[in-house]
Amino acid sequence: MNLRQAAIIARRELRGGLAGFRIFLLCLLLGVAAIAGIGSVRSAIDAGLSSEAASLLGGDVELNFTHRTATEEERDWIEANSTASSEVITFRSMLKARADSDEADLGISQVKAVDTIYPLYGVVELAPAMPMAEAFETRNGLPGLIAHTALIDRLGVGVGDIVRLGTQDFELRAAITGEPDGTLTDIGLGPRTMVLTESLTESGLLGAGSLFESKYRMELPAGANLPALKKEAESLFGDHGMRWKDNRNGAPGISTFVDRMSAFLVLVGLAGMAVGGVGVSAAVRAYLARKTDTIAMLKSLGATRATVFATYLMQIGVLALLGVGLGLLVGGGIPALAIPLMADLLPVPVETGFYIAPLLEAAIYGLLTALIFSIWPLARAVDISPAGLFREVSGHANRWPRWPYLLLILFLASALVTLAALFSGVPTLTLWATFGVVTALIALALAAMFTKALARRASRSRSMQGRPALRLALGSIGGPSFEPASVVLSLGLGLTVLASIGQIDSNMQSTITQELPERAPAFFVLDIQKDQMDPFREAMLADEGTEDVESAPMLRGIISKINGMPAQEVVGDHWVVRGDRGITYASTLPANSSLVEGEWWPEDYNGPPIMSFSADEAAEIGLGIGDEITVNILGRDMTAKIANLRELEFSTMRINFVMVWSENALTGAPHTFLSTVYAAPEAEGRLLRVMATEFPNITAIPVRDAISQVSATLDSLGSAIRWGAGTTLLTGFVVLIGAAAAGAEARVFEAAVLKTLGATRRRILYSFALRSLILGATAGLVALAAGSIAAWAVMYFVMETGFELHWGSAIAIVAGGALANLLAGLGFAWRPLATKPAQILRNRT
Amino acid sequence: MGSSVLSLENVQLTLQGNAGPVPILKGISLNVEKGETLGLTGPSGSGKSSLLMLMGGLESSTGGNISVLGQDFGNLNEDALARFRRNHMGIVFQSFHLIPTMTALENVATPLELAGDAEAFAKAAAELEAVGLRDRTDHYPSQLSGGEQQRVALARAAAPRPDILLADEPTGNLDSKTGESIMDLLFNLRDRHGATLVLVTHAPELAARCDRIIELHDGVLA
């Protein structure tokens, strides 16, 4: 091979211009821009999160305790190791408007009780603006309170109005418009209210057993040794339920979420890249088809196969670099320009800039895709025999490329998948997604071949006689052109991604909204004190709309040890040992559960502490009867042995606990009750008011609200992903237009001949429309099948729920596919129909 | 004049070229009688194909009148012209112009089907047999030689039994021996069905087989 020679020829041929490569460039541009854009936004968020880590966390370090405040010893340590520190207590409660009225509105809120030092970092933005001290100071005997705008709107109150938390009245001083240490993850249940901790002394809200968290934020001296401090704190207080966070990862929840989300979107983007690959392949094929004579000539002049391959690979390489470069410009540039404009609207901090890593990642994907999809047509083109120049036959032998080229394709494809798996950080998901895309491509290729064969047969069948328009449509689908295959592949793959996402989305939504248990509870009620339990039940049942009240004692604790060893070391990072768990006690087997192994203890059991453990979780973390579990409840270690395992029915939305202890083991510990109230929807408002006036310390979580929160979250997730899928579809449409454009010459000729033979324009249009519809519907049907299988796999294996085909989105996919292709086809039908036959037929040979 | 099948009156054609309007036909007046065979000759570029396209309604004139079988083309839109061709005209081109995705039989049957003929395929098969291609009916154009393709094109033009046959250098792309057999076929078909024939050719010996010869020079009749 002579590379210099190849380069010279390549340069000469490239002078011919880019006309045939518009689709090629656009496909690469879109694919690369989507991935580069997703990566750039992700990097901007990551950079924003890490540069504001301390302010997001509220300090350089945060020590976190559940259901208790720090002990004297812990406070001393915090003081000794920091230059400043602040205590923050968070819990959920109801904020009541117009404290004096019974008819007043209520809103659930996440309350943050702070000290005068808060916030250590950043500022709380208030409207009207004022210092924190002024916002909280006591005026006319009423302490101040500030609340998030959303909550103020909901309650219909204004600055200066009196509101109530628990039994304590406050004056609303300002609206919170910005909170330095409040982020996405806090939005969960209810907007923010802030007060001074000392103003809550009389509120009855922070009593023993109520569900609050305390956080101690530390400002460290310069040069403090974080890892050493962490080690020390964990060895001193780790066994007492202390959790450590520091500014090396200030918002782990958000950044994990952002990372997962962008990994997922990049996978969708890669599917889009594969669609673009189909367009790349079609463009290269069309280009080389025009070069058949040149290639044969080069070979007859003595160029080796390798030289010819290099000649065209260089041309394609140059164009691929151009396409990828444009894609990087768009994908990196748009976020860089748009983010500063939108920074205030985003719920997370972002730092604008050009980030090299995501651009590099996108560039690698783009170049590999261009290569993988170019080599096949290229390898076949170099096999053109010089003898072809002197023969009439245009034998379009659909031979496979020779094996070295196939190996090269396989190698490059494996490299692409491996890199994607590494970059995404979710290798298993990447491999499954790749498997899905490759399977879908194979299915689509088979479908395209099958459709072509079927169309060819059908066009020649007797039943087609007398229907020249349909016969022409079928005949041109069944003909030797690559165009129908490229339509089915590109449109089909784009629609497959869309169909699977559509099906997953509707299945998730219906799982949450429609398939709720027949008797969904109206409220989960937390923090009911033992002596309030009977009056509470009576008060609830007094309302005619109440159907039932179920309750159970509840404590919260962290599993700290298993058989005397630190729990996380024994079972790893399982959710059961990660955060604090609800624990209950009972003397009989709870309803809606059944024993799997072991015996339930007698009602008057009074031996050593024992417990019942959920069978599923026990199996997952490798626990069995006889194992000893230590739980840290409010800083106190309590230990019990597993006496039996039982199955739970989580789907019923009843109160269920992983651990049920024997009553004698826990009665001493301070605890509250958790209640589930079943009531008709119209009774909910009345019940809520009764709870707020008669039991001000308790917190009711309206289930309907919670469900709509979850489905709203899913909605926004869904729309982010749909946008990702949208770019895939857009690429598909570009390929489609490319295919239609490639076929336009053939359509123009057919139209001219048919007109000569006496066909009206309507008839010709009808034939072209049929052709587009058949191809589009084929792509849509295969996409529907492939997308549904993918969606089923996700629902069944990942979500572990059932799957149901949602016809609405299914029909939309097939119809949309047919319509999109019809539009692309008709867009290119105009010229054939408008052109006078003479112009086409005059001197065409 | 009464039995005139084709009648052209001061017909002009000016096309829009890159460097402005190009006059191609500069006032052609001509009558072709029923059953007549007319040879149209002239040097390359003189406007023969253009004139034939006008006669077939595949191009619209920019001046003058064309009327075929008493029908004034100026009053017909594109679709009406197509319907007119379907019922009255067969056209043969120098480069065959078969539809590549249809077999020989399907190509021949298409104009019959467009005319709503229920026996389109039977008639098409008979027509192919008449041009000697009985065993090529299922071949695609790419599987046929040039001469065979032109025979299919002849069969396609003749199958609907048109009143008028227009042929534009039907042998121009073929070697002389094949060309001769195509010409034999063409005149044979015409003789059998008695159609009016306009044959464009620049070969004098072919033109000589016609009843009348006219010559075109630079857009005007000599």
Ligand SMILES: Nc1ncnc2c1ncn2[C@@H]1O[C@H](COP(=O)(O)OP(=O)(O)O)[C@@H](O)[C@H]1O
């Ligand atoms: N679309 C066009 N625009 C401008 N000029 C054209 C066009 N098509 C053909 N011509 C010119 O019209 C003249 C007559 O062409 P044509 O009818 O094909 O001649 P012939 O068939 O006698 O060789 C030629 O000079 C040709 O270059």
Ligand SMILES: [Mg+2]
């Ligand atoms: Mg000509």
